[in-house]
Amino acid sequence: MNKKTHLSFWIRTVAVLGGFVGMLGCQSRPLAWFGKESIAARQQSLAQTPLALAKQESPRPLPPIVTAGGGSVSATNAADSGTDPSKSGRVIQVQHTVPVGDPQGLDSFSVPRESMPMMAPLFYAPAMPAGPTVMPPRSHNAHSCPTGNAMQGGNYQPVFPHFRRETTSCGVTASYGECVPCPTVEAFAVPRQSDPQEYLFDGGDREPIVRVRKDDSLSGLDPEDTVIQYVTEDGKSNVESGCRVAIYAPRFASVRKKTNVIESGIAQRLQATTRPDGPGQFIEQLPSRNVTQPLKSIQRNDVRVVEAVRDRNLTTPAEMVLPMLEISDAFKPYEDLALIKRGDLRSTDPARLAKAIAAARAWSNIEELQVIVDGQEAIEVSSALNTQELRIYETKGARIRLCKVASEQMANPGDIISFTIRFDNVGEQPLRNLVITDSLTPRLEYVADSQKSSLDADFSSKPNVVGSEILRWELKSGIKPGDGGVVRFDCKVR
Amino acid sequence: MFKRVSFPTLLVTWIAAIAMCLLAAIASARAQEGPRGRIDPGTQPLLRDSMPPGEVGAIQLLRKPELRGVWQAVELKGPEGMRLSMADAGQFTDDLAESRIAVMVGYVYRMRLTGLPYQEDSALYPTLEIIDRIHPPPEREHRFPIPIEIDEDDINEALRGGMVMRVVYLEDNEIAEPVETAGRPQRVLDLRPTQDALRTADQLGRPVAILRIGSRVPNVSEGQDWDNFLFGCPAWTALKPIPTKQMLIDRGNLPATANSGSISDRR
Numbered sequence: 001m002n003k004k005t006h007l008s009f010w011i012r013t014v015a016v017l018g019g020f021v022g023m024l025g026c027q028s029r030p031l032a033w034f035g036k037e038s039i040a041a042r043q044q045s046l047a048q049t050p051l052a053l054a055k056q057e058s059p060r061p062l063p064p065i066v067t068a069g070g071g072s073v074s075a076t077n078a079a080d081s082g083t084d085p086s087k088s089g090r091v092i093q094v095q096h097t098v099p100v101g102d103p104q105g106l107d108s109f110s111v112p113r114e115s116m117p118m119m120a121p122l123f124y125a126p127a128m129p130a131g132p133t134v135m136p137p138r139s140h141n142a143h144s145c146p147t148g149n150a151m152q153g154g155n156y157q158p159v160f161p162h163f164r165r166e167t168t169s170c171g172v173t174a175s176y177g178e179c180v181p182c183p184t185v186e187a188f189a190v191p192r193q194s195d196p197q198e199y200l201f202d203g204g205d206r207e208p209i210v211r212v213r214k215d216d217s218l219s220g221l222d223p224e225d226t227v228i229q230y231v232t233e234d235g236k237s238n239v240e241s242g243c244r245v246a247i248y249a250p251r252f253a254s255v256r257k258k259t260n261v262i263e264s265g266i267a268q269r270l271q272a273t274t275r276p277d278g279p280g281q282f283i284e285q286l287p288s289r290n291v292t293q294p295l296k297s298i299q300r301n302d303v304r305v306v307e308a309v310r311d312r313n314l315t316t317p318a319e320m321v322l323p324m325l326e327i328s329d330a331f332k333p334y335e336d337l338a339l340i341k342r343g344d345l346r347s348t349d350p351a352r353l354a355k356a357i358a359a360a361r362a363w364s365n366i367e368e369l370q371v372i373v374d375g376q377e378a379i380e381v382s383s384a385l386n387t388q389e390l391r392i393y394e395t396k397g398a399r400i401r402l403c404k405v406a407s408e409q410m411a412n413p414g415d416i417i418s419f420t421i422r423f424d425n426v427g428e429q430p431l432r433n434l435v436i437t438d439s440l441t442p443r444l445e446y447v448a449d450s451q452k453s454s455l456d457a458d459f460s461s462k463p464n465v466v467g468s469e470i471l472r473w474e475l476k477s478g479i480k481p482g483d484g485g486v487v488r489f490d491c492k493v494r
Numbered sequence: 495m496f497k498r499v500s501f502p503t504l505l506v507t508w509i510a511a512i513a514m515c516l517l518a519a520i521a522s523a524r525a526q527e528g529p530r531g532r533i534d535p536g537t538q539p540l541l542r543d544s545m546p547p548g549e550v551g552a553i554q555l556l557r558k559p560e561l562r563g564v565w566q567a568v569e570l571k572g573p574e575g576m577r578l579s580m581a582d583a584g585q586f587t588d589d590l591a592e593s594r595i596a597v598m599v600g601y602v603y604r605m606r607l608t609g610l611p612y613q614e615d616s617a618l619y620p621t622l623e624i625i626d627r628i629h630p631p632p633e634r635e636h637r638f639p640i641p642i643e644i645d646e647d648d649i650n651e652a653l654r655g656g657m658v659m660r661v662v663y664l665e666d667n668e669i670a671e672p673v674e675t676a677g678r679p680q681r682v683l684d685l686r687p688t689q690d691a692l693r694t695a696d697q698l699g700r701p702v703a704i705l706r707i708g709s710r711v712p713n714v715s716e717g718q719d720w721d722n723f724l725f726g727c728p729a730w731t732a733l734k735p736i737p738t739k740q741m742l743i744d745r746g747n748l749p750a751t752a753n754s755g756s757i758s759d760r761r
Contacts, residue, residue: 008499012507020514194629197666197700250628251670252641253681253698254662257543257691258651410631410638414676442672467672494674 198250200411200443200493202226202419203404205241210437212239221439223466228423231433231478232398242402247417248410249493251443334407340422340486399427401484411493416447419491424484432478436487440468443494450490455479457487543659543691547621547706548725550692551600554625565596566627567639567733568703570605573646577609581724584716594639594733599624601728610649618652620644620707621725626700628664636733640703643680652707660705663695 046052201224208220210227218227218239229239400423407418421438425431440446446469451459457473464470473487499507541550555562570578570593577589581604589608597603607618622642630638640662648658660682675681683698685691695701714720721727742748 008497009503009507013510016507016511016514020518195664195700197664198628198630200667248631248634248638249667250630250638251665251667251675252662252702253665253683254643254660255683255685255691255695255698256648256661257659257685257687257689258656259659259687260656410634412638412676413674441667442670443667445672445674492676494670494672494676 198248199246200249200441202245202247202406202438202441202444203242204244210239210241212237216433216435218437221437221464221470223439223464223468224441226404226421226438227436228400228402229433229435229437230398230400230431232431233429237433238398240400240402242421243404245404245406245419247406247408247493249412249415249443251413251494334405334418334420339403340405340420398425398429398431400424400431401426413493415493417444417491417493419489421487422484423479423487425479425481428481430478430480434475434479436471436473436475438471438489439464440471440491442466442468444468444491445494446471447490447492450488452488453485454487455485539690539693541692543661543693543704547623547704548602550625550704551602551623555600558626561599561627564599564627565635565731566599566624566702567594567596567636568622568624568642569594569639570622570642570644572607572644573611573649575609575611576607576644579606579608580730581605581727582730583727584721584724590732592732592735594636594735595730596636596733597622597624597730598728599627602725603728603730604724607644607649610653611646613649613653616653617711618649618707618709619711619723620652620705623704623706624702625704626664626702628702637736639733641680642703642705644705644707645679645682648707652709655709657709658705658707659691660707661691661695661701662703662705663699663701665699669698 203224203226205225205227206222208222210218210220210225212229213219216229216237218229221227224244226242227239228242229237231237403422405420405422407420408415411417419438421436423434423436446461451471451473453459453473453475456476458476460472460474461469462472471489475485479485541553570590572578578593579586579589580595581587586606601624603622603624605620605622607620608616610616610618624640628638628640642660642662644660648660651658662680671681673681683694685694692701692704712720712723714723737745737747739748743750
């Protein structure tokens with residue numbers, strides 16, 4: 001191998017290595033990210049954040065903003081914490097203070113799931129590198145302190161205050177033994193109301209939103225979703241969601257770990273041994289179990305069933321008597337409302353509805369109620385959020401109202417819960433091809449043959465992705481303006 | 495510019511190039527995975543299952559001051575014939591007639607189990623630590639106790655000299671398994687000794703109670719060691735049994751024809 005060959009080899013090797021390093025480098029950050037224009041663009045976008053704008057517009061201290069979920073943000077603190085990122089070089093971490101999980105009025109008791117507190121290794125390691133002291137929570141009700149010391153639930157307490165050593169967002173450097181409180185401490189004293197993990201939800205329409213395909217099938221039907229699908233007079237198909245009901249039903253399980261001592265000082269020995277000596281050889285000669293009997297069967301008895309009968313009776317007029325398919329007129333106590341009975345919404349009903357709907361809401365993590373009218377997307381024109389689950393939709397003269405109630409507000413595993421869905425055509429045009437779809441949560445099991453419909457409908461059920469069922473009522477006839485119907489079914493709590 | 499190179503050199507160069515391309519592709523795939531889980535690598539949990547009894551509860555009280563002074567209903571279940579007594583005022587009470595009791599969040603309770611299956615002469619002294627609460631509807635707290643179940647496996651393992659730790663957690667309903675649980679033993683996930691029970695329970699739901707069963711028996715019956723053994727005997731109270739439908743009918747509080755409705759007797 002001469003000199004030139006060596007040169008060629010090394011040139012190729014360096015080229016391959018250079019390409020490899022370049023490929024790896026591009027996986028994390030493009031070079032343009034470090035350019036001046038890119039840095040200027042990022043600074044400009046940071047300057048347009050709400051916190052930075054608030055700082056520019058209101059130099060005076062602002063009162064603290066208290067949110068319904070217990071979280072709070074001091075605008076002063078937030079503005080102060082939003083120091084010029086170009087100077088500090090730190091990225092502002094904006095905490096959401098408005099619950100974003102459930103826009104349907106569940107915020108009164110909705111507290112997001114809280115994870116176990118985590119501590120960065122700097123608490124234990126002798127060398128304390130810079131980094132967040134506590135994992136930032138996933139909560140939307142989190143404390144607004146952007147250092148990542150936010151504890152969920154509005155009751156902020158540093159676990160080991162004397163361990164904190166970090167420059168806070170307020171610009172104050174805290175040393176050992178000090179904890180720099182944020183200004184709106186009194187707002188964090190709101191106790192937690194509840195935990196959504198203890199509730200079963202059913203109804204509504206979670207993200208992604210349910211949509212109708214061209215073949216009238218539904219996409220985006222999640223567990224807990226309950227939707228109704230309908231077709232308007234002008235041939236447009238719509239799908240709408242209904243109410244979301246909540247039922248208190250906590251379920252517990254456990255994890256178990258068995259450990260043993262690694263070393264034991266107990267010396268054990270055998271007290272005695274028994275060695276039973278058996279025979280050296282044992283030959284078992286048993287008669288055969290199978291015996292072939294060379295005998296013919298003498299007789300064989302067959303019983304033949306009549307397969308067909310030809311009847312030669314004369315034709316006589318007959319009257320076909322069909323069983324009643326209608327739903328019973330007897331209403332249960334929880335659904336004894338004018339809205340459920342006749343479709344009239346009275347002024348006294350919302351208060352009672354709130355209770356029954358709240359009962360249904362807990363179960364509605366998978367179910368949602370929707371209506372479709374011929375592919376046209378309906379617009380929600382009124383929503384009585386105070387009654388929690390009453391919605392009215394409108395699509396160019398087509399309006400449909402859905403209401404879903406549950407029989408129980410709380411349940412234990414094994415209990416049976418009845419759901420009632422009332423749908424009314426409150427618009428000015430008839431609706432046809434109505435399909436009600438309800439996808440159940442994994443903890444709800446549909447009781448077989450428990451569904452009833454006041455209108456003639458084809459019922460079907462199929463499993464959903466979470467191991468429960470999707471219930472589907474396809475109404476055979478349309479409903480005129482002013483008409484409506486009721487669908488009932490029972491579920492067992494798992 | 496380039497001259498012909500020998501075949502071995504060419505082969506080595508191509509192999510190296512292909513290997514580096516493969517490495518780059520693997521690195522790219524790993525970079526696109528993003529953050530793995532919600533826990534950053536290198537993060538240490540604040541609460542560990544190796545903490546001594548009482549430490550997790552104390553930290554929880556520090557973290558959540560609203561848990562201080564909160565009573566939480568628990569229901570203790572065990573094999574047939576097992577008797578339970580609680581530490582109270584420096585000694586163990588008589589066997590409890592009702593398995594539903596109310597305890598305080600953040601404290602450790604020493605219990606005594608007797609009447610163990612096939613081990614009538616033995617006794618176990620487990621501890622129960624309540625580390626969180628649940629939020630039932632008002633005036634229905636006693637109807638939704640945290641179930642603390644002790645099965646024969648736990649007892650046998652403890653009697654063999656092992657240490658059994660059970661972390662009871664509230665299931666996350668969104669990821670709950672669609673299985674029937676009514677009238678069945680509590681579902682248990684057995685972990686390896688190297689796994690952290692608290693961390694695993696936190697990933698499956700929200701841990702609410704820790705039950706530790708060992709085989710140690712007290713060798714003192716008074717003094718400071720005895721008080722330490724009983725963890726200071728925190729307050730607890732027995733809950734009245736929930737009347738069944740038949741009990742209400744027998745008392746005359748319910749008409750005899752009240753047999754409709756879906757409310758079960760357990761509620």
